[in-house]
Amino acid sequence: MADQIEQILVRYPQGDRGFLIPLLQEVQESYGYISPEAVDEIGDFAKVSPGEIFGVASFYSQFRFTKPGEHTIKVCLGTACHVRGSARLLELLEHQLKIKAGQTTPNEKFSLEHVACFGCCALAPVVVVDKQVHGRMSSTKAQKLLKKYGD
Numbered sequence: 285m286a287d288q289i290e291q292i293l294v295r296y297p298q299g300d301r302g303f304l305i306p307l308l309q310e311v312q313e314s315y316g317y318i319s320p321e322a323v324d325e326i327g328d329f330a331k332v333s334p335g336e337i338f339g340v341a342s343f344y345s346q347f348r349f350t351k352p353g354e355h356t357i358k359v360c361l362g363t364a365c366h367v368r369g370s371a372r373l374l375e376l377l378e379h380q381l382k383i384k385a386g387q388t389t390p391n392e393k394f395s396l397e398h399v400a401c402f403g404c405c406a407l408a409p410v411v412v413v414d415k416q417v418h419g420r421m422s423s424t425k426a427q428k429l430l431k432k433y434g435d
């Protein structure tokens with residue numbers, strides 16, 4: 285991974301913290317997350333401490349610092365989905381998977397996230413697994429999804 289990160293770093297000016305966000309975005313796009321090693325390498329390169337990197341990244345919900353699971357489940361908590369019970373769905377999934385939103389199961393099968401709106405509110409409540417949209421979600425359907433993707 286270190287070599288591949290270097291290939292990204294060489295395209296940026298060394299020691300210029302102004303490029304930190306695009307750099308983090310590119311690493312995340314390539315690897316799906318920003319590993320501890322990547323944080324160190326980016327920090328060395330941009331002359332920014334790991335603490336500052338986490339601080340900057342915490343303003344942007346797009347960044348993740350843990351390896352995503354095989355399947356990523358995203359629950360919409362936007363208004364239309366919320367009024368149709370999506371918070372309860374998220375709770376149910378957290379309970380079933382024994383993780384909180386933003387975490388990955390210990391077996392690395394599932395990551396759980398919440399988003400503000402997928403832009404398909406007519407299908408509320410919406411859950412997206414990987415890139416597949418599942419509309420009009422119910423707790424029964426959510427259980428079936430876990431079974432389907434868990435096997």
Ligand code: FES
Pocket residue numbers: 360361362363364365366400401402403404405406408409410
């Ligand atoms: S509010 Fe959930 S898709 Fe828009």
